[in-house]
Amino acid sequence: xxxxxxxxxxxxxxxxxxxxxxxxxxxxxxxxxxxxxxxxxxxxxxxxxxxxxxxxxxxxxxxxxxxxxxxxxxxxxxxxxxxxxxxxxxxxxxxxxxxxxxxxxxxxxxxxx
Amino acid sequence: xxxxxxxxxxxxxxxxxxxxxxxxxxxxxxxxxxxxxxxxxxxxxxxxxxxxxxxxxxxxxxxxxxxxxxxxxxxxxxxxxxxxxxxxxxxxxxxxxxxxxxxxxxxxxxxxxx
Numbered sequence: 001x002x003x004x005x006x007x008x009x010x011x012x013x014x015x016x017x018x019x020x021x022x023x024x025x026x027x028x029x030x031x032x033x034x035x036x037x038x039x040x041x042x043x044x045x046x047x048x049x050x051x052x053x054x055x056x057x058x059x060x061x062x063x064x065x066x067x068x069x070x071x072x073x074x075x076x077x078x079x080x081x082x083x084x085x086x087x088x089x090x091x092x093x094x095x096x097x098x099x100x101x102x103x104x105x106x107x108x109x110x111x112x113x
Numbered sequence: 114x115x116x117x118x119x120x121x122x123x124x125x126x127x128x129x130x131x132x133x134x135x136x137x138x139x140x141x142x143x144x145x146x147x148x149x150x151x152x153x154x155x156x157x158x159x160x161x162x163x164x165x166x167x168x169x170x171x172x173x174x175x176x177x178x179x180x181x182x183x184x185x186x187x188x189x190x191x192x193x194x195x196x197x198x199x200x201x202x203x204x205x206x207x208x209x210x211x212x213x214x215x216x217x218x219x220x221x222x223x224x225x226x227x
Contacts, residue, residue, distance in 0.1 A: 004156070033215065043203065043217040056214040090156055092215075098207040099145045099164040102215060104156035 002026065004093050004105035012111045018079040021108045025072050025093030031055075032074040033102060034066060037088040046089075049074055050096065078110075086112045115140055117206050119218035127226045132176075132191040134221045136204030139185065146187040147205040147215070148178055157203065163187065174198070199225045 005024045013019050025032050033056075034046040045058040049068035066076045072093070078085055088109050092102035120135040138144060145164050149157040161172025168180040174197075178189045187204060204218040 035215075035217075042219045045214055045216070048214055058214075092157075098214075101147070101159050101162060104149075104158070106154075106156045 004091055004103050006089075006091050006105040006108050008108060009106065010109045010111075012113065013081050014113050015081055015083060017081050018077065019081060019110060021076045021078075021089055021091075021110075023074045023076070023091030023093075023105060025074070025091075026103055028095070029093035029103070030072055030096055031094045031100070032068055032072060033092045033094075034074070034076050035090045035092065036060075037090055037107070038086075043090070046076070081112045083112050086110060115206060115208060115216045117204055117216050117218040119202075119204055119221050121221055122219065123222045123224070125224040125226055126194045128196055129193050132189070132194045132198065132223065134189040134202050134204075134223065136178075136187045136189065136218060137185055138187065138204075138206045138216075140206060140208055142208050145207045146178075146180060147207075148172065148176070148187070148189050149203045149205060151201045151203065151220075153200075160189070160202075194223075194225045196225050196227065199223055 007022045031050045033048040036044045048056040052068045063079045068074045088107045090107045091105045094100040094102045116139045118137045147162045148160040151157050160176050161170045163170045163180045171177045176191045202221045205215045207215050
């Protein structure tokens, strides 16, 4: 079974631009979660999508948004990029419930200049 | 609010020595507990998890963890450290009432000294 894939793996943007990251979950998984990882803040939860609906949301500004498609693939968008948005963005997929293991992709490394 | 505390952001052990990484959580409902490992420039890989049943959980690569409800702890251990165990380790908690939202600890960087 193929794992979680994320594209692109690396991205360089400048302040004020917007960016879209993509995540393809493991086949059969309906839940997709997004995390931001930085050296200072660690792993922070952004949001979770389940069956095309946002089920949980972390404490991030509205510049961070996401969506999920009918095939469970998910995209995350960040508008008006700031220097502090530089981070590793991780996507994780799971079957459905809180007891299910989340399987992580390799991440997208975003650098904002 | 849910919180996860990992005591010791950096732990060093000698090769062959016991590995002990600490994790404490706060939860008002029965939690689901996970340990993940992250190697440089990679995503997170599940080591083990506790959902229900036996409180001593065995995972991959010789790691195990014990859920102690009275101490709200889920410490990770390995009897004998190997050089390949050097990595970042994260404890995570989810709750049945929160969908599939994980709360992560700040991580512990494990160094293995030859």
